[in-house]
Amino acid sequence: MTSSFEMLKIRNAGEWQAYREHDFVCRLGAGTLPEEAFRHYLKQDYLFLVQFARAWGLAVYKSRDLDEIRQGLESLKAIVEVEIGLHVGYCAEWSIPEKALADVPPSPATLAYTDYVLETGLHGDLTDLHVALAPCIIGYGEIALWLQAQPFLKTDGNPYTAWIEMYASPDYQALVRSEIEWLDRRLASLDETAISCLSGIFGKATRLEADFWQMGLDLT
Numbered sequence: 687m688t689s690s691f692e693m694l695k696i697r698n699a700g701e702w703q704a705y706r707e708h709d710f711v712c713r714l715g716a717g718t719l720p721e722e723a724f725r726h727y728l729k730q731d732y733l734f735l736v737q738f739a740r741a742w743g744l745a746v747y748k749s750r751d752l753d754e755i756r757q758g759l760e761s762l763k764a765i766v767e768v769e770i771g772l773h774v775g776y777c778a779e780w781s782i783p784e785k786a787l788a789d790v791p792p793s794p795a796t797l798a799y800t801d802y803v804l805e806t807g808l809h810g811d812l813t814d815l816h817v818a819l820a821p822c823i824i825g826y827g828e829i830a831l832w833l834q835a836q837p838f839l840k841t842d843g844n845p846y847t848a849w850i851e852m853y854a855s856p857d858y859q860a861l862v863r864s865e866i867e868w869l870d871r872r873l874a875s876l877d878e879t880a881i882s883c884l885s886g887i888f889g890k891a892t893r894l895e896a897d898f899w900q901m902g903l904d905l906t
């Protein structure tokens with residue numbers, strides 16, 4: 687059976703493919719992405735992750751009961767203690783110290799994306815917020831596995847292998863699965879009007895993710 691989350695992807699198939707198979711992604715896999723583009727992306731992604739953590743804080747606030755609060759708190763802790771920690775360490779390896787990260791001005795694509803997610807969560811309910819966040823959490827997990835299955839993947843001497851392996855790791859993949867399960871449970875009880883509205887949120891967030899890759903390539 688096609689899961690409810692899978693339906694969101696099918697309804698936004700073009701957007702999803704443009705995001706997953708973006709030139710930035712393919713060049714990461716092939717090891718041909720200019721290092722300057724990756725460095726620019728890493729700096730902007732730090733700003734993104736800070737706002738992403740705030741979005742999970744909002745998910746805690748939007749919770750209807752203690753179970754949802756606990757779940758939001760787990761995700762918030764995972765972002766702050768694991769993902770941002772890994773990211774800061776990773777930036778240091780690319781000669782970007784943490785102090786320099788805080789002073790980076792946000793790019794238009796970063797602002798457009800983080801504003802959209804936070805705005806959607808503020809106006810909507812917890813499901814709207816999760817759907818706006820789904821392309822980030824689930825997308826990166828899928829992109830890492832997709833890259834690992836491509837014939838053009840370069841592993842030896844590819845400076846981006848550690849990045850791909852981080853998102854392909856069992857820990858990250860477990861996070862992806864639990865998010866898909868959460869969405870499937872939530873979406874299963876909704877009618878077509880609600881699903882169609884959520885599909886719009888999903889499509890928009892997916893386009894903004896593709897724009898984020900493009901920002902990396904264009905150094906904008």
Ligand SMILES: Cc1ncc(CO)c(N)n1
Pocket residue numbers: 731734735821822823826895898
């Ligand atoms: C822009 C963006 N989307 C998703 C992720 C995965 O958390 C990330 N680090 N950055």
